[in-house]
Each structure stands twice: as C-alpha cells, then as structure tokens.
Amino acid sequence: MIHRSLLLSGATLLGLVSAAYAQDSTDPMTIGLHDWSSQIVDSRVVGDILESVGDKVEYVTTDSQAVYESIRLGDVTLETEVWEATFGAAFTAALAKGGIVDVGTMDAVTREEWWFPEWDKEVCPGLPDWKALNDCAKLFATPETGEKGRYLGGPVDWQMHDGDRIDALGMNFTLVNAGSAAALWAEIAAASKDKRPIVVFNWTPNFIDAVYPGEFIEFPAHFDGCEDKPELGVNPKAAFDCGFPGNGYLKKAAWDGMEAKWPKAYAVLQKVNFTNAQLADMAKMVDVDGMEPEDAAKKWLADNEAVWKPWTE
Amino acid sequence: MTSHRTGALALLALALILALTRNALPAGLMRPPEWLVWPFADWLNAAFAFCQNDLGLMAVTRFAAAGIAALLDVTGNLFYGKARWPNLGPLPWTTFAITAGALAYRVAGWRLALFAAGTFVWIALMGQWEWAMQTLSVILIAAPVTFVTGLGLGIVAWRFALFERVLNPFLNIAQSLPQFAYMIPVVVFVGVGPKAGAITTIVFALPPMIRMTVLGLKKVPENVVESGLMSGANRWQMLTRVRLPTARNDVLVGVNQVIMQCLAMVVLTSFIGMPGLGQKLLQLMQSLKIGLSFEIGVTIVLIAVTLDRISRAWAEMAPKHFAKGTPWHQRHRVLVIWAILMGVAFALAHLSPWFSQIERSDAFSVAKPIDAAVDILIRLIDPVSQALRWFLITWVLIPFRDGLLWLPFTTVLALVMALGYAAGGARSALVCLGFFGMIAMTGWWDRAMITVYTVIVSVVLAALMGFPLGIWGARAQGRAARVLLVCDTLQTFPSFIYLIPVIMLFGVNDVAVVGAVILFAAVPLVRYTIEGLRGVAPELIEAASMSGADRSQLLWKVQLPMALPTILVGVNQSVMFSLFMVIIAAFIGTQDLGQEMQRALSTTDVGKGLVLGLAVAFMGLMVDHLVTTWSAARTQALGLEPPKRAA
Amino acid sequence: MWSLAVPNAQPVISCRNVWKLYGPKPQAYFAALTAGTSFEQMRGDGYISAVRDVSLDIAKGEMLVVMGLSGSGKSTLVRCLSRLIDSTAGTILIDGDDIAKMDARALIDLRRRKMGMVFQSFGLLPHRSVLDNVAFPLEMRGQDRHDRRARALEVIELVGLKGREDYFPRELSGGQQQRVGIARSLAIEPDIWFLDEPFSALDPLIRREMQDEFLRLKQILGKTSVFITHDFDEALRLADRIAIMKDGAIEQCDTPDQIVLNPATPYVAKFTEEIEKSRVIRAGTLAQAGTAEGQALSASATLHTLARQIAQDSRDLIPVAGPDGRVMGTLNRAAALDILFGAAQ
Structure with missing residues (x-):
C-alpha cells in the first residue's frame, strides 16, 4: 500500500511537473464538430490556435448530444460550445459519470x-x-x-x-x-x-x-422554481409558467486525460473565451458570406490577433 | 386456396368484431398490457454493458478498429494529405483522373474512360476535391474489406449448411435494420470518426456480399464441378480454381452492391464523424444551401456510377489474345501510357498548384442558378402544394392515422394474421403474428403504428404514380432504358437532399414526410413494373395479339398477370425503402419510431436503438414474408421462373 | 464370337451388384429391401432406384456403350464407376482396387493418373482459355508449366484444334467445345475413359463428324472406355458391347449384332425394330459350323457391305473367313438375304 501511494504521489508530481514544463504529446487532439456554423468555426479557430503553439489537431463530426459520451471515452478531446439549455443535461450527466471536465464558462450568453x-x-x-x-x-x-x-x-x-x-x-x-x-x-x-x-x-x-x-417572444420572466414549484408564477396550479432563462451559460468541455497529455493545449483552452458578437460574426462569415469554415477561421484569426494572442501566453 | 380463404375470412371477422366492440373491450386488448411489454432495451443494455466492461470486448473491438484506422491513415495521407505515414500525399487530382481513366479504358473502352476521368475532373473543378477524397479514402478501404470478409463468410456459409442456417436470420434482420440502429453500438464499441464510418459501412454492406457469394457458389453448374473433380482437383483447388472463378459473375454483382451500399452510407455515417462529402452535405443543408448540396449529390452519383460501371465492366471483360512474341510494351500499352501520363501529371503539379488541387475560391459552381431555380419552382407550385397539403392532411393523413391509432392492437394483430393466412395458410399467419406480436412487446405500439401509417400512405401514393409510369415506360425499349436511368439516379442521390425541398414545399408536417418517402418508394415500383412487363415472353404476346387482344386487353389479361411476381418484388422493395426513409424523415419531424431512434442515437442508448431498429426490421420482414409467399404461389401457378431479386 | 475382349485377362472395371438409391434413408431402406421389389414399389416408398443390381466387367481396351432413355440411370451408373457419387451397395473394382474404400487422397490420385471424363454439356471452365482448360488436370497434379503446355498442345493438335489454343470456350462452337472437353480428358493419358453423352448436345451433322473423329481416336489410343448415350444408332456405330438400361437395371449387355439379332426383352426389341439390321450384323455373327468351297466372306464385314456379293453368289452356304484368313464357318445365304431385304417376321 505504501509503495502504491508513493507511486501515485510520484505520478501526480510528475503530472504537475509535466504540466509546467513538459511538452505536449505529439499525438493529434480530436475536436468535435457539430451541425451549426459558429461551433464549426470557433472549433477551427481553437484548432488553429493550438496548432500555432505546436500541437497537432484533427476534427471529427459528431452528434451534439452524443459527443459527451465520446469525450468521456477519450475519442474526442475537447468541445468548444456547451449550451446550457440544449446540452446542459447531457453534459451534466457525463460529468457525473466521469471522464469529462468543465473547462470554464465563456462571456457569451445564450x-x-x-x-x-x-x-x-x-x-x-x-x-x-x-x-x-x-x-x-x-x-x-x-x-x-x-x-x-x-x-x-x-x-x-x-x-x-x-x-x-x-x-x-x-x-x-x-x-x-x-x-x-x-x-x-x-x-x-x-x-x-x-x-x-x-x-x-x-x-x-x-x-x-x-x-x-x-x-x-417575451414570456413571464424566468425565476427559480418555475420548473418544479407549481405554486409560484402566473399560474398557481402549474409549473413551467415562465420563459426560458434569458442568459444560459456557454461552456467548454474536455476529456479528463487532456491536461496530462497536452498540458500546454489545456492551459490555452482554459483561457479561450468568445463573446456573442464574435460568435455571430463567425457564423455570419459562413452562413451569409458563403465562406468555408476553414477560411472563416483563418480570417477571424487574422482580424482578431489581439483577442487570441494573449490566450497562448 | 379456398381453405386459405375461409381461414383468412374468419380472422378478418375476428378483427372486425374486436374493432366494433372496441368500447367494451378490456384495456388489455386495446393496447399491449404491461405484462406483455418486456424491457428488451434494458436487457440489451445490460448485455452490452457486460460485454463492454466485464468481458472487455471493447478492448477487442477497439483493437480491430485500430487496424482499420491504420489503413485509413494510409489512404488518408495519399488522398488528402492527412499527417500520417507514409507522408507522401496528397496526390495531385490529375493523377486520380488519369488512373481512373486508364483503368476504365482497360476494362471497358473510350466512353467509360472519358466518364471516369470526367468524374474526377468535375470533382476537382467544383472545388470538392478534399471532401471527395476524404470520402473515397474510406470507401476504398471499406469496400475491399467488405469484399474479403463477405467472400470468406459466404464460402463458409456455402460449405457448412448449418452455419448458413444460423447466419440467414441474422442476414435477414441485418438487411431490414435501419442504418441508424447500426451506428449506436459502433459509437460505443469503436468510437467516432472515419474508422467508425468505415466500420458501420462494412457492417451494412456485408450481407449482400455474403448472399451473392453463397448464391454464386450454389449456382456453379454441376458439370463444371464434376469436370473439376474428374481432373483430380482437391478441395482447395476446387474452390479457388473451379468454383470461385465460375461464380465470378455473381460475386461481382455482390461487389457492385457493396459499392452502392458504401455510397448510400456516405451521408448517414457523417452522423458518427465520417468526414467528407456527406458531412459537407449535412452542413450545407443546415444552412439551407440547396444548390451547393445538390452539387455534392451530383458528385456522389458520379462516383457511384463510375465505380459501378468499372466493376461491372471488369466482370464482363473479355481477355485479349496477343500473338506470340508480342513485345511487353505492346501487351501492356495502357500501363505504359498511364505511367507516362502520371509522370506528366506530377511534373505539372510541380509547375502549378492548379494541377495539384483547385482551391475552393477558384472553383466553379452552379449553385446560384440551382438555388434560383428551386426558389422559382417552389414559388410557382406553392399554391398547388398548399392546396395539396391541406387536402392530404385534412382528408387522408389525419383520418387514416387517427383511425389506425383508434384500432385496438388486437384488431391489428388479427388483421396481419388474416393477411398471412390468405398468403400462405396457418404457418404464414403465425409468422405474421410473431413479427407484429414482437412489435407489441417492445412497448412502442403507438409509434410503430405511426410508422406503419406513413409507410402505407407512401407506398399507396407511390404505387398510384409508379405503376402508370412503369406501364408507360415499358411500352418502348428506348423509353424503358431512359426511365430506368432516371430511377437509378434518383436512388443513388443522397436521400437527405430531398428533405429540405419537401419542407420548403409542405412545411414541417406529415405531408413533407410522405413526400420525401414517396420519392424513394416509387423507384422500385417503376423499375420492377418495367422489368416485369418487358420480361413477358414475346411469343405469349404474339399469341395474344393473334387471338385479337387489343392493347388494353393485352396489358390487363396477359402482361400484368405474367409480370405480377416481378412487380411484387418491387412492392416488397418499395416497403423496405419506405421504412428506411421514414426513419431518415425523422429529421423533418415525426412522432414515429424514427424520432425515438434519433433520440437513441444522440443519447447513445444502444438497447433502445436496437429495439426500435428491430421493430422496424420486423415490419419489413413481415411484408417480405407475405410478398415472397404469395409471389411464390403465383409464380408456381404460372409456371414461371422465379423473378430475380436483388440480394 | 467377334470381340476385342481378351477373355482371361483381369477386367479393368468390374462391378458386382451395384445399387444406387435416392431417398431419405437409402442405406437403411436397402438393408430392409426384399428381393424382387419393383421400381414402382420403391417409388411408392419414396425411393428411386437409379441403379439396380448392376454387374459388369469391362476388359482392357474394350469400348462399352451404356444405352438408355433419359432417366434410365445410365449417367448415374457412370458416376458410380468414377465415384463422383457413392453407390448405395455393391462393389466396384478398378484394376482390382475397391474404389468405395479409397479415401479422398487416393481417389484424387486415381483421377489424376487413370481416369478421364467427357461431359454432355462440356463442363469447361469459362474463365480459362482452351490451352488452360486442357492443361487443367495437369495443373491439378502439379506438373510444371512447361510440361503442361507441351502436353496440352499435343492433345489439342490430336483433337484438331491446333491454332485455337488461346480462345475462350464461349468463342467456340459446340463441336469445338466438346473437342476441348475430349482433349482435357485425354491430357493425363488416362487408362479409363468415361464419356457421358458427349455428342448429345450437338447438331446431327456435327454429331456424325464427331463420332467419326471419336472412332479415329479410339483406333489410335485403344483405351478402355465407357460411353453413355441415349441414341441407339450411335451405340451401334461405336460399341464393342452395348449395355441397355431401363429403370436402373441392365436389360441386356451384348455385342451390337447379338442385340439386334437376339433382343433379350421386348423393351430391347422395340429399339431394334427400326434398325436396318444389315448395317449392324456381320458375316461372322451368322456363320455356323461347317465348310464350303470357293471365295470366303470376311467375318468382320457387315451384311450391308457384302450385299452385292451375297446377292450375286449362287451357293446356299457361303464360307466365312476370320481375320487370320481361315474359314471359320458358313453363312446361310437365304437367312442373310432375309436380313438384307427385311423379310416379314
């Protein structure tokens, strides 16, 4: 037992050291892409940023609900858009099962x-x-x-x-x-x-x-307990008598082995942060201007160097 | 026949009584009672969890998948420059066009060579190169792996009757299981990405390959076998030098089917991370770019036709004779020319990047005119489509759907038994009861009925359009060929492309669903009507004409009855295609099994997905049983050769 | 007796009481079978006796023709002899070895060394050229490429297909395809030659031509042959002996002229009725003990070829001389004339 805990603490120490000094693994990371443009473009943006610090990145298209299972299994390394209302449930369930970590909330509200x-x-x-x-x-x-x-x-x-x-x-x-x-x-x-x-x-x-x-549509404003306390709200007999929360979170998620395997990339991902305007801008380049997501990502990076350069430092 | 009729009528009467006394029926006869609904999904999930975690099966599947992934990395590197061994790629687009052209010229001649090379030129010029190569890099691995595995299993099934008997039901179910049902376990056991796409494709394309191999080996003429034996061939020599070469044509039909199935999976597998044309098509559709997705659809059709024609021509290729002493370069003229052209291609690629890969921004596109055309078309027929939508929803769809849901489930079971009895007596009645009884036991009765309703409406409407079209098409040889070509194209076109236009026409409702399904359901009806009618023996028609039959008498009294068994094969396929398409139409918005299947896919619920898939498969298998039984009886009565069926 | 058979030598093929039953449990059914159960009774029990109690000896160099209508069991019999199918009962000896007791290896070896077979529908491998088809049995026994080619070219020349070595079966006419089949069956220089209705699928003119060709080959090669046909004329033309089969059993097995002269059963007689007997019966067959003076007739000549001589001869008994030139007996002129002019029976 003693040996084992020693070994374990040694490993943890090694992990910490490598987080601070060691290079990222040369294996490529896998970023999941879904079926809406802002996500595809900002995933490419994150991918390009990671490549600029020397990592290898590959993309894979997955279902936006099933991706959390894939992240848990390590098939997908990271996910750039976790929307509260639509994917919150799947994300929370995956967190409970383990294998996936919350890498922070962005400024953008959904x-x-x-x-x-x-x-x-x-x-x-x-x-x-x-x-x-x-x-x-x-x-x-x-x-x-x-x-x-x-x-x-x-x-x-x-x-x-x-x-x-x-x-x-x-x-x-x-x-x-x-x-x-x-x-x-x-x-x-x-x-x-x-x-x-x-x-x-x-x-x-x-x-x-x-x-x-x-x-x-402007519904009665959302309040705590709207979903589970019927007595509250405009209809005292029923729950759900309100609108959706106006400001849902937008999070990043990653495989829990990412920090150990690609410590530098993980540090960058923690700092990645988009606003509503930036996301709308990325979506527009693809959906309205008809650019390819890859090109849109390159253009955004070129136009917004001041935004993303600090994330890599 | 008469005894069948009384039995069927008795069951029909039972169904009627159950329906009429509906309000007095106990709840257990209205909807499957609780004790009848078994938690299959939970059991399956427990079994999968056991395999996955306790047996460590996942390690095995992932190890096997790693093998496939390694192969995919090689083609991925050569085709589109994925950063993997051997780090040579991407090869310039011109080399692909030259290779395809040379290959096509070798097996078929100039026309196919131009077509094959032209396909790759089109892909390059349309700026779809990288996507098409991502797709091809998977297909060119998946297809050969399927071929080898299918051939091997086919040989084993042919050799050991017991194995075939065990395998057969699995093949039947596998061929009627909706594609989505395959994908959920693949996500768990293999993961996502190109390898998952390749493996789903392999699993999906395997059954027809096995079937055709068994069929071909069984068909080897007895005298060829005997001559091989008398030549002193041992078992291995018999297989490799006598039986398989003689079965070559059937085996190659299997290869052709493998290719078609691979391309059919191009779009669907993008749901589990397969990159390439399919993924792009979905993305473009999400942002309503109909023109651009149409271009991709055309590319998929072109690739399918090229691969299909080349493999077919290969099967029929006549080996050439050369006089003795012909020098090497003359015997291998095509190879020499190919090598020279390849050299030129690489040189050109060094000179100008345009000959290496055409960037998206330099590419041609016909998307704008197509978008405009679709727009105009929708505006033009909007009044008609709105009226049609109103009529269908109010007078056909909603009443029929509500009626079907109103019926007690026992009535439906009695009805399918009556159908079974009419087709093939007590045994068939029990088979039908078995299939629909299983559906009742899954607990998805209401949703299954909505699927049944969509399929019935679609197939009936498709028949109203398809039969007349088929009869008209069969009137003249040239016309028949043209109609069949349209059928082939419609069928190879990725089904997803139809979804957006039908929503634009009819909105998110059942009319759009039925509209999308009809397009697929009508194709086999038209095809087999034409083939059945054109297959009627000419001397019969001459005899009937000499008896003074006019054109309509000829059609109704001679041609249609004789063609019926073949037409029924078409009906069977039509139902099958409808079932698959109804599941896909869940992307429009339905309340049927397809919607639940979609949900199972997003929550990676293996058990639920399989149960739903099996419910759909059972419907297909029941119809297949009914049609085959009835058709066999008809065929026998007419003394015809059994109609040819696609495996 | 005019026959090529050498009476005392060991027969090349010898079968005793061979049976082949088709049905659910042939072995058990056969074990319980009582003697004298008819073909119809067996069929009533759900069994077809394709070969019934056949016993035959075929001498070295002999040409036995098995004649019967379709369904008479003649093809089944030849397949039992080559063990393409296993017989239900009885023994079949090839050069004294019981083929039923051979294992797969020994059987393959036997076929590679001793047997050749020609099939009704040719049985050519569609994907191989004429040369490769003919060389196929040699390839099976692992002969090297050069030897294979030399030997195949030799037999191809023998059957008159020289120059068509590189053709594919579908590029040849039916007659040519069967020549390939014959060449293939001869490639390994077999001792025993099975021919299963080799000319039935051919046009009458071609068939005639192929029969002549066959007689020529037979002359050159002198192989022990079993030839199956449903054509009585063909049987008469080619056979040393004919075995006539009906419902799986051999009705009569004898030389052509004996069959024509003395049909053993009414069934056999029906075949012989329409036959121009003078073309079959040889002078030697009719010769009876005795002597006469003057010029003798050749024993092996048919009455048809001797017609003019017999008609012009004035003697009642005409001497007949055997192959060695010695007089072996006398021919009754009146009897010969009856046969020649088909006197009312």
Whole structure:
C-alpha cells in the first residue's frame, strides 16, 4: 500500500511537473464538430490556435448530444460550445459519470426561446408580448392544428417542455416538433417566401439573426422554481409558467486525460473565451458570406490577433 | 386456396368484431398490457454493458478498429494529405483522373474512360476535391474489406449448411435494420470518426456480399464441378480454381452492391464523424444551401456510377489474345501510357498548384442558378402544394392515422394474421403474428403504428404514380432504358437532399414526410413494373395479339398477370425503402419510431436503438414474408421462373 | 464370337451388384429391401432406384456403350464407376482396387493418373482459355508449366484444334467445345475413359463428324472406355458391347449384332425394330459350323457391305473367313438375304 501511494504521489508530481514544463504529446487532439456554423468555426479557430503553439489537431463530426459520451471515452478531446439549455443535461450527466471536465464558462450568453420573424408584426402588432401572440393564435393555424395556432418546436430530444408551458399559460397553441435544426430553418425560409406568419423555436447566437430578422417572444420572466414549484408564477396550479432563462451559460468541455497529455493545449483552452458578437460574426462569415469554415477561421484569426494572442501566453 | 380463404375470412371477422366492440373491450386488448411489454432495451443494455466492461470486448473491438484506422491513415495521407505515414500525399487530382481513366479504358473502352476521368475532373473543378477524397479514402478501404470478409463468410456459409442456417436470420434482420440502429453500438464499441464510418459501412454492406457469394457458389453448374473433380482437383483447388472463378459473375454483382451500399452510407455515417462529402452535405443543408448540396449529390452519383460501371465492366471483360512474341510494351500499352501520363501529371503539379488541387475560391459552381431555380419552382407550385397539403392532411393523413391509432392492437394483430393466412395458410399467419406480436412487446405500439401509417400512405401514393409510369415506360425499349436511368439516379442521390425541398414545399408536417418517402418508394415500383412487363415472353404476346387482344386487353389479361411476381418484388422493395426513409424523415419531424431512434442515437442508448431498429426490421420482414409467399404461389401457378431479386 | 475382349485377362472395371438409391434413408431402406421389389414399389416408398443390381466387367481396351432413355440411370451408373457419387451397395473394382474404400487422397490420385471424363454439356471452365482448360488436370497434379503446355498442345493438335489454343470456350462452337472437353480428358493419358453423352448436345451433322473423329481416336489410343448415350444408332456405330438400361437395371449387355439379332426383352426389341439390321450384323455373327468351297466372306464385314456379293453368289452356304484368313464357318445365304431385304417376321 505504501509503495502504491508513493507511486501515485510520484505520478501526480510528475503530472504537475509535466504540466509546467513538459511538452505536449505529439499525438493529434480530436475536436468535435457539430451541425451549426459558429461551433464549426470557433472549433477551427481553437484548432488553429493550438496548432500555432505546436500541437497537432484533427476534427471529427459528431452528434451534439452524443459527443459527451465520446469525450468521456477519450475519442474526442475537447468541445468548444456547451449550451446550457440544449446540452446542459447531457453534459451534466457525463460529468457525473466521469471522464469529462468543465473547462470554464465563456462571456457569451445564450438565449433560446420562441421566436418570430419580423413580418409577423404586420399582422399581429402586439408582438413580442406572449399575450398578444396568444390573441393572434388563429393567424398561426394550419390544417393539422385546426383552430389552434401552430408552434414549431425544436427536436424532442432537446427537452424544452414547450407543451407544458402551453398548458401552464393556457395558450391556444399546439406544439409540433421539428426533427432537426435544418427543418426549423427550412420552415422559416419557406414562410419568408409568402410572409406566412410563423412562430418557431430559435436561439442566439446563430446565422438566422443575419438572414431573417426577428425577435424572441417575451414570456413571464424566468425565476427559480418555475420548473418544479407549481405554486409560484402566473399560474398557481402549474409549473413551467415562465420563459426560458434569458442568459444560459456557454461552456467548454474536455476529456479528463487532456491536461496530462497536452498540458500546454489545456492551459490555452482554459483561457479561450468568445463573446456573442464574435460568435455571430463567425457564423455570419459562413452562413451569409458563403465562406468555408476553414477560411472563416483563418480570417477571424487574422482580424482578431489581439483577442487570441494573449490566450497562448 | 379456398381453405386459405375461409381461414383468412374468419380472422378478418375476428378483427372486425374486436374493432366494433372496441368500447367494451378490456384495456388489455386495446393496447399491449404491461405484462406483455418486456424491457428488451434494458436487457440489451445490460448485455452490452457486460460485454463492454466485464468481458472487455471493447478492448477487442477497439483493437480491430485500430487496424482499420491504420489503413485509413494510409489512404488518408495519399488522398488528402492527412499527417500520417507514409507522408507522401496528397496526390495531385490529375493523377486520380488519369488512373481512373486508364483503368476504365482497360476494362471497358473510350466512353467509360472519358466518364471516369470526367468524374474526377468535375470533382476537382467544383472545388470538392478534399471532401471527395476524404470520402473515397474510406470507401476504398471499406469496400475491399467488405469484399474479403463477405467472400470468406459466404464460402463458409456455402460449405457448412448449418452455419448458413444460423447466419440467414441474422442476414435477414441485418438487411431490414435501419442504418441508424447500426451506428449506436459502433459509437460505443469503436468510437467516432472515419474508422467508425468505415466500420458501420462494412457492417451494412456485408450481407449482400455474403448472399451473392453463397448464391454464386450454389449456382456453379454441376458439370463444371464434376469436370473439376474428374481432373483430380482437391478441395482447395476446387474452390479457388473451379468454383470461385465460375461464380465470378455473381460475386461481382455482390461487389457492385457493396459499392452502392458504401455510397448510400456516405451521408448517414457523417452522423458518427465520417468526414467528407456527406458531412459537407449535412452542413450545407443546415444552412439551407440547396444548390451547393445538390452539387455534392451530383458528385456522389458520379462516383457511384463510375465505380459501378468499372466493376461491372471488369466482370464482363473479355481477355485479349496477343500473338506470340508480342513485345511487353505492346501487351501492356495502357500501363505504359498511364505511367507516362502520371509522370506528366506530377511534373505539372510541380509547375502549378492548379494541377495539384483547385482551391475552393477558384472553383466553379452552379449553385446560384440551382438555388434560383428551386426558389422559382417552389414559388410557382406553392399554391398547388398548399392546396395539396391541406387536402392530404385534412382528408387522408389525419383520418387514416387517427383511425389506425383508434384500432385496438388486437384488431391489428388479427388483421396481419388474416393477411398471412390468405398468403400462405396457418404457418404464414403465425409468422405474421410473431413479427407484429414482437412489435407489441417492445412497448412502442403507438409509434410503430405511426410508422406503419406513413409507410402505407407512401407506398399507396407511390404505387398510384409508379405503376402508370412503369406501364408507360415499358411500352418502348428506348423509353424503358431512359426511365430506368432516371430511377437509378434518383436512388443513388443522397436521400437527405430531398428533405429540405419537401419542407420548403409542405412545411414541417406529415405531408413533407410522405413526400420525401414517396420519392424513394416509387423507384422500385417503376423499375420492377418495367422489368416485369418487358420480361413477358414475346411469343405469349404474339399469341395474344393473334387471338385479337387489343392493347388494353393485352396489358390487363396477359402482361400484368405474367409480370405480377416481378412487380411484387418491387412492392416488397418499395416497403423496405419506405421504412428506411421514414426513419431518415425523422429529421423533418415525426412522432414515429424514427424520432425515438434519433433520440437513441444522440443519447447513445444502444438497447433502445436496437429495439426500435428491430421493430422496424420486423415490419419489413413481415411484408417480405407475405410478398415472397404469395409471389411464390403465383409464380408456381404460372409456371414461371422465379423473378430475380436483388440480394 | 467377334470381340476385342481378351477373355482371361483381369477386367479393368468390374462391378458386382451395384445399387444406387435416392431417398431419405437409402442405406437403411436397402438393408430392409426384399428381393424382387419393383421400381414402382420403391417409388411408392419414396425411393428411386437409379441403379439396380448392376454387374459388369469391362476388359482392357474394350469400348462399352451404356444405352438408355433419359432417366434410365445410365449417367448415374457412370458416376458410380468414377465415384463422383457413392453407390448405395455393391462393389466396384478398378484394376482390382475397391474404389468405395479409397479415401479422398487416393481417389484424387486415381483421377489424376487413370481416369478421364467427357461431359454432355462440356463442363469447361469459362474463365480459362482452351490451352488452360486442357492443361487443367495437369495443373491439378502439379506438373510444371512447361510440361503442361507441351502436353496440352499435343492433345489439342490430336483433337484438331491446333491454332485455337488461346480462345475462350464461349468463342467456340459446340463441336469445338466438346473437342476441348475430349482433349482435357485425354491430357493425363488416362487408362479409363468415361464419356457421358458427349455428342448429345450437338447438331446431327456435327454429331456424325464427331463420332467419326471419336472412332479415329479410339483406333489410335485403344483405351478402355465407357460411353453413355441415349441414341441407339450411335451405340451401334461405336460399341464393342452395348449395355441397355431401363429403370436402373441392365436389360441386356451384348455385342451390337447379338442385340439386334437376339433382343433379350421386348423393351430391347422395340429399339431394334427400326434398325436396318444389315448395317449392324456381320458375316461372322451368322456363320455356323461347317465348310464350303470357293471365295470366303470376311467375318468382320457387315451384311450391308457384302450385299452385292451375297446377292450375286449362287451357293446356299457361303464360307466365312476370320481375320487370320481361315474359314471359320458358313453363312446361310437365304437367312442373310432375309436380313438384307427385311423379310416379314
């Protein structure tokens, strides 16, 4: 036992030493890419920064929920965008299982909420207030929802509790879940052709801001206990009688072996920090200007040297 | 036949009674009661966890995957310059075009050579080089590995009847399991990235290769076998020098199917980290770049056609004779020219980077006009599509779906049993009950019914379009060839590309789902209708014409009945394709098994994914059983050769 | 008796009471079989007796033709003789060795050294050229490339395909393909030659030509042969002896002229009815003991070839001389004329 603990402390010491002085492993790190542009670009930005300090980087496309399992197993080394509302659950679950570490929160805040394109305002002037939206419910009706308005939510596995909220607030709407983010965007694009009124799930930052101007619906503000204490809020009998938290976190995550294997890279990752404006900028270069993510990352790095150089020191 | 009819009618009556007395039925007959729903997913997960952690199977699979990964690193380096051994790549695009052209010329001739070389020129000019090479670097490993493994397993299955009997049900299920169901265990046992993509592809493409090998070996004519034996061949010589070479054509059909399956997986495997064209296609679709994703779709089709034609031509290649004493360079003219051209290509690549890789910014693109065209098209047919959407949703889809969900599950079971009884008697009725009973036991009954509803609506609508088109197409030889070409292209085109346009047309709802599925479901119907009709013996048609049959009598009384067994194979495939596509259509937004499957994939829930996949597979297998049984009876009644089936 | 068979030498192929039954449990069924169970009774029990109690001896250099209609068991019999299939009962000796007792290695060795076989549908390997097809058996026994080629070219020339060595089977006509099949079967210089309806798939004209070719080869090579056919004329043309099969059993096994003259069963008689007997029957067959003066007829000549001589001869008994020139007996002119002019029976 004594030998073993000695060995262990020796190893820890070695780890600390290597964290301070040793070089990173020459094996390539793997960065997970997902299906939205800001994440792809900022992953490339982080990758390029790590390469600039002498590391090798490879990219792999993964599902944005399944990636946490892959990080735990060490198949993916790091993840640059952990959104609170959509991926918080999967991330927290993975943390509990072990194998993954929280590498800090960025300045950017995320907002996910019901959203409408600006042309809705012409037919329903009271927007963005949720009561006004409810009064206009008929404008959003479709054949499959009958008299009620149709709200197109995100994929079911994002677990937004929109149905509960519709019930809690007594809204005259029916929830329809889109199968993917692409389905949401396609719906917005199709509606834009004849300015059909729609209300869909959306979040910021993403490229839709730049292509289709619109606003989030203002629900009763989020408060602690909204989800689990029915007695609180506008409806004393039901939970979920509020909007989503307006400022969700955006975190970085990494495999727990990263610090030992690539100590320098890990130190850089800890300092990486993007703002909402920077992320929107990256998404726009790809989604609006039609650049390739690799090129967008290079351009961003060239334009923002003052931002990222200090992270490498 | 008559006894089947009474049995079927009795079961139908039972179904009717159950439906009519619905309100008086105990809850246990309405929906599968709790004791009938078994926690298969938990058991599977426990089994997987046991294999993964306690048996250390994961170490084994990961070790095997490392082997594949090492191979992928080599092609990755040569094709797109991944920083791995042998650190030679990336090879200039011109070398690929020259090699493909030379190979195609050697096996087929000028036209295919131009096509093959042209494919690579197109890829280079469209600026898709790196993505296409990422895809090819995986396919060119996955396809040969599948070939060798499939050939080996096929030989074993052919040699040992017991092994074949054990293997067969697995192959049946594997071929009707939706692709997503494969990917979840792969993520756990292999990880993500190109190697996971390669392994999923291999697993998915393996069954047809095994099937074709067994088929080919069984088909080797007895007299060839006997002549081999009488020549004193021992067992090994019999296999390697007599049987396999004689089965070459079937084996190569298997190779062709492997290639097609590989390309079908290009887009899907990008969900588990496969880089390349598929990943790019998904990214572009996410930002609604229809034109650019269309360009990628075209590339995938071109690669598929090139590989397909080359392998097919190779199978049919006639060896050349050279007079004695022909010098080496004349016997290997193509090789010499290829070597010279390769030299030129490398030299050019040194002179100008343009001959090495064309940057995205210098590339051509036809995306803008395509986007504009799609835009105009959608605007133009928007009024029609809105009306169609309203009509279908209000009068067809919602009533049908609600009706199906309204039925007690016992009614549905009695109905499928009645179908089984009508097709093949008591045995078939029990088989059908077995398949649907298993679905009830998974506990996903309502979602399964929504899948059933989507598939039925899609196949019926596809049939309304496909049969007339097939009949029209079969009228003339040239037209038939053109229609079949369109079918092939539609089928090779990555299914995901259709999703965005149908959402743009119909919105996120069941009409869009059905619309996307119909495109896939109609293709086999058209194809097999044409093949069935054109396969009717000409002397029969002559005889009927001489009996004074007019064109419609000829069609209804002679051609369609004779072509029915073949057409049924088409129906069978149509159902299969629909099931696969319904799962993919979960990306539009559905409430069926596909949606749960998608969820299982994102939470890497192996057990749930497999259970859902099996539920889908059982539907497919039941339809397959019904159609094959019925078709076999019809074929026998008509005294026809059994129709050819794709494995 | 006019025959090539040498009576006292050991037969090359000797089979005794050979049976081949098809059905669920042939061995058990055979063990319980009582003598005299008919073909139909067995079929009622779910068994087909493809070969029934066949006993044959084939002497060195002899050409035995097995004749029967389709389904009579003749192909099964030849496959039992070559052990392409295992017989259910009985013994088959090849040069005194029981082939049923041979293991796989010995059997392969036997085929590599002693047996050649020609198949009805040729059985050529589609992916190999004529040369490679012919050299195939040599390749199987591991002969070196140079020897293989030399020997294959030799037999290819023998069957008249010189110049087509590099063709592929599909580039040849049916007759040419069968010549390849014949060449292949001869490549290893077999002692025993099996021919399973080699000319049945060919056009009548080609068939005739191939039969002549075959007679020529037989003359040169003098191999012990078992030739299967369903064509009685072909059998008569080629055979030293004919075995006529029906329902798996041999109805009669004798020389062609004996079969024509004395059919053993009504079934055999039906075949012989339509035959122009004078073309089959030889003077020696009709010769009876006795002597006569004057010019003798050749014993091995058919009546057909002697027709003019017999018609013009005025003697009642005409002497017949054997191959050595000695008179072996006399021919009854009236009987000969009856056969020649097909007197009413």
